[in-house]
Amino acid sequence: IAGITQAPTSQILAAGRRMTLRCTQDMRHNAMYWYRQDLGLGLRLIHYSNTAGTTGKGEVPDGYSVSRANTDDFPLTLASAVPSQTSVYFCASSDSGLAGFDTQYFGPGTRLTVL
């Protein structure tokens, strides 16, 4: 069982380019999340999805979009990358069997540098 996989592992991107970070889970979890982690700021929620077909905005959604066409995949798109989006991006999932007591399972992260 792989858990959560993310691709690419790292990427250097020119400002203004479009980029999609991929996230796939094989645990059949209904909820998925995207975070960015920056030094001194910790993990901040970008977007989330409680179930396939629905998405919601987190703390820092501007400049990012997501889709949830099925249970397993939750891609994060940067439509026009800017240097402030340089960060480490983590995808996570959780099983909302007990509402409000979810534990989250994280992927290995994608290190993105926007020049």
Place this chain on the structure above:
Amino acid sequence: SQKIEQNSEALNIQEGKTATLTCNYTNYSPAYLQWYRQDPGRGPVFLLLIRENEKEKRKERLKVTFDTTLKQSLFHITASQPADSATYLCALDAGGGNKLTFGTGTQLKVEL
């Protein structure tokens, strides 16, 4: 606004001692609190969850306390080992179902 505070300075302790990490929060009334471990270059890994009506939770060498009056959680690692060296994050429910808000983490270094 909601705020979570963890010691930003690294905690250095000797092997075999008990490490104690602190998580304070303000403007929150969380239903539960979680602790995660993060190693360099890796995603966080869940360790323990404690609910608002629980004072203490244990798992092997780990112990978590939750004081809703003080708005504080303490995370203890007894008989610490160098392998316990990592960054430890606390997370609280963000009041919207399953979403979490994370602290910035405290780095623990266990020395021989």
